Amino acid sequence: MRQDAILSQVFFARIEAVDALGRLGNGGAVEAETLRQISAALDGASLQYGRAATATAYGAFAGLLRIVSTLAEWRQSVLDATEGGDRLLRSAIERHRLWVNEYGERSEAMPLLDASTTVPSIATLADFEALCSSLSRVPLPIGVFGDEGLRVPRKKDLAVEVAPQPAELSVAFLKFQLGGQPAADVHHLAPREMHDMEIEVRVSRWPDNATHLTLTPVSAEPRSSYELSEFTFPKPPGKAPYTLVQGGRAILQVAQGLKARPFEFKYAAAFQPASVEQPVAIVGHRTLLVEGIDIKSHPITGYAAMDEKIVSVRDLLRQQGLANVHELSDVLELLAVLCNMAGRAVQDAEFDGIWPESRFQDYVRKELRRAPRIGSDLEEHPAAAGGITDLSFRGITIELKSVDHRIRRVEDCQCYVEQTASYAAAKGKRIALLCVLDCSKKETAPWPAADGLAILRSAPPAEVTVVTIVVLGNITRPSKLSR
Incomplete structure (x- = not known):
């Protein structure tokens, strides 16, 4: 491997x-989910580095990017003049305070700290844009693969032996799972139920006089809303580095609404007693995104399978950045009604015979x-795109x-997608709804109502x-199907 080879998987995320x-600094828009995905990639990138100081810089940058994702949602709320913007801004400010507590004393994070000092005083979109521009200009190390050069031992009588420097003290989160899913994903947990956790960390070395390593959950969420295990590891036998694995438990004490953002938790690491040397870097995927929607106690449509499908559609729209937070909220309002109607159509056969489109529109309205x-x-009948x-x-x-x-399948409706997309594009939207009533004579049992909900895409551009x-x-x- 060449000594100057760029560590591409790190560089791309950067x-x-x-x-x-x-783009945000220039007044453009970036979906919050896109920013969260990039921050997860940066968390993973931090594990690629051998130097703890460099890994810390990337971990700190990933943390700030998650804060920016919340501010991006606040920005959209301000532009759309919707409620909830103040809550998002307060959340970002509080999470920045936690970030400062973690990285404020780290020399490798000082440029990021200086660039983000304006977060607590953000009040306008101009303040937010200035913050993003400032963060985009902070230099970070570029990873390289470093080969060890050939070392020729010197004669003892000519060399003064120097004690080797100890390895940098770091804690790397190698695996963090909740309910069997990795930490980079959003976890769906039923509230008020106990769930399993598993954590695997790598410790570069064990400080002198340290008795235990503790991993403690940290969050801006109300403490009464969750319970997460604190992990404690005694000093392991053998030589460093050490790989430590332990299981724990997690419980959400409250249920979330369909439109709520996931809970966010992070684990901090410290050796005990507090007077001993502490880690210079805590890197890897250690941020948990947990959602506690309870569709059993708080159904969306009254049809369990349809409710699960709506949640899946919502997650896909979020993860791929296909709708901003306000568009997604509006789409979910519409889906709750239309999917309930689709469920009743199968259960009660509400649409008998052939319905003309005008009658169907009147019914849906x-x-x-x-x-x-x-x-x-x-x-x-609003006008759009000349139609x-x-x-x-x-x-x-x-x-x-x-x-x-x-x-016979939702994809058969692709022929209606371009017309729908034209109307949406004329209104400056990248998302629309298409509702198709199939009035054909059914000689066999119908499919489950939830199978009739899917996402289609129009052609480029x-x-x-x-x-x-x-x-x-x-x-x-x-009864007629058996005759």
């Missing part, structure tokens, strides 16, 4: 982070109007179709995300 911060959080914000859309909710297009041919719901109509009564 470039992505700088590019995202640069009334269904949506009844929802208190939709009500008067639902528009009918007339069926319905629209806060700029989200709702295209309705009624067809008399059999739809628009690439609009079209959340599609197929509603099954003209269902044959079960």
Whole structure:
């Protein structure tokens, strides 16, 4: 391996982070989920470094990027004039305080500390943009593979023997699992139930006079809302480095709403007693994102399988950055109503015979109007792209179709996606809803209602995300299928 070879897996994550911060600094938009994914990549990158000081710099940068992701959500809230912005700003400020407590005394994180001193005083979008620009200009080390050169021992009578320097004291999180899933993912935990945790760390060496290593959970969340195990490791036998594995427990004391952001927890490491040498670096995936939505106690549609599918669609939209936080909120409001309607269509065969599109639109409009959080914000026949859309909710297009041919899978609706995408693009949106009523005569049992919900995409360059719901109509009564 060449001595100057760039550690590409680290460098790529760094470039992505700088590019995202640069766009935000210039007044552009970057999805919060994209920033969180980059920060997770930086956490993983920190494990690639042999020098603890360099790993610390990347770990600190990843932590700041997660704070910026919350501020990016606050920015969008301000622009959309929606509620909840103050809560996001307070969360970012509090998490920055925890970040300062962890990295404030680290010399390798000082440039990042200086660049982020304005976080507690952020009040305007200009302040946020200045912060992002400042962070994007902070230099970080570039990783290289360093080969050990050939060493020729000197004669004892000509050399003064020097005691070797001890290895840097670092704690690296190699594996962090909750419910069998790695820490880089969002964990879905049922609230008020006990769940297993497993942690694996690598300790470069053990400080003199240290008796235990403790890993303690740290979070800006209310302490009464969760319980996470504190891990304690006694000094292991053998020679350094040490790999330590231990299991624990986790419980969420409160359930979250469908639109709430996941809980965020981080583990800090310290040797006991506190007077002994402490780690110069704590690196790796040690941030847990935990979601505690309880669809059993707080159903979305009244149909369990459909509720699970809605959560899956929501997660995909978040993870891939296909909708901003406010668009996602509006889409979820619509899905709660339309998916309940799709469930009733299968259970009660509500759509008998062939329904013309006008009748179906009238039915859907009334269904949506009844929802208190939709009500008067639902528009009918708004113009877009030189055409007339069926319905629209806060700029989200709702295209309705009624067809008399059999739809055997959601992908059969791809032929309606481009029209829907055109309306969405005309309104400056990258997401829309398509609801198709299948009025074909059913000679067999219908599919489960949840199978009719999926995400389709329009062709480039628009690439609009079209959340599609197929509603099954003209269902044959079960008793007639046996004749």
